Amino acid sequence: MVVWIPRKKNCLFLFFLLFNCFLRGVLFLAAQEIVTAERYLQMVAERYGGIRDYEAKITIRSGGTDMMGTVSHLVPSFLRIDFTKPVEQVILFNGELLTIYLPQYHAVLNQSITANARSSGAALASAQGLLLLRRNYIPVFTTGPDPQPLDTGSHEQVVQLRLTRRSVSEGFREILLSINPQTKLIRRIVGTTIADGQVRFDFSDIKVNQGIPEQRFIYDSPASANMFNNFLFQDTE
Numbered sequence: 001m002v003v004w005i006p007r008k009k010n011c012l013f014l015f016f017l018l019f020n021c022f023l024r025g026v027l028f029l030a031a032q033e034i035v036t037a038e039r040y041l042q043m044v045a046e047r048y049g050g051i052r053d054y055e056a057k058i059t060i061r062s063g064g065t066d067m068m069g070t071v072s073h074l075v076p077s078f079l080r081i082d083f084t085k086p087v088e089q090v091i092l093f094n095g096e097l098l099t100i101y102l103p104q105y106h107a108v109l110n111q112s113i114t115a116n117a118r119s120s121g122a123a124l125a126s127a128q129g130l131l132l133l134r135r136n137y138i139p140v141f142t143t144g145p146d147p148q149p150l151d152t153g154s155h156e157q158v159v160q161l162r163l164t165r166r167s168v169s170e171g172f173r174e175i176l177l178s179i180n181p182q183t184k185l186i187r188r189i190v191g192t193t194i195a196d197g198q199v200r201f202d203f204s205d206i207k208v209n210q211g212i213p214e215q216r217f218i219y220d221s222p223a224s225a226n227m228f229n230n231f232l233f234q235d236t237e
Contacts, residue, residue: 054207077093096113097112101221133163136167139163175192185203
């Protein structure tokens with residue numbers, strides 16, 4: 001048996017059907033959190049806020065030079081990089097003293113850091129570093145919040161944030177963060193200087209909260225190495 005519905009009732013039924021679908025869509029979107037670039041950077045900062053220590057493979061590229069090694073970080077501001085390229089080179093910051101061992105020159109450079117400048121010793125890929133980024137830079141998504149390839153043709157997916165400085169006093173004019181969308185850990189940092197030079201930091205094989213002891217950040221320099229203290233500037237309060 002075929003039931004015929006008048007055309008006007010047909011149109012009315014279709015209207016209510018479409019309106020119901022539209023209303024459900026609006027309610028669904030309203031229930032979802034709109035993730036802005038600022039909110040996403042905050043989520044990354046919250047992730048790092050729960051990290052007491054981490055270790056990762058690091059590659060630093062500046063100009064045509066590549067440096068590779070292992071980076072260790074312990075809250076609040078302990079940082080150590082043991083390089084495999086250049087072999088045996090070490091950079092160490094224990095919260096008060098910056099130490100750099102340059103094996104090719106057989107020299108150890110020490111620099112005391114004042115209380116006002118200690119924040120600069122922390123890595124950007126840390127809770128303290130992200131606090132500074134949020135305070136001093138304005139974030140935007142490069143193409144939106146959806147993941148994209150880390151490099152052209154790469155299968156590795158990241159979310160990219162472009163940070164522009166709020167004032168001319170910042171060392172980097174622009175910073176590009178590539179973030180793993182699952183772990184919310186920073187995979188790559190690219191900093192652009194005022195002169196358009198670039199420094200790139202790649203982090204891989206990241207391990208968090210492994211119980212790294214403070215003893216790792218004690219460095220015994222070679223006894224025969226030449227010592228140079230306060231090589232950057234005189235430490236004054």
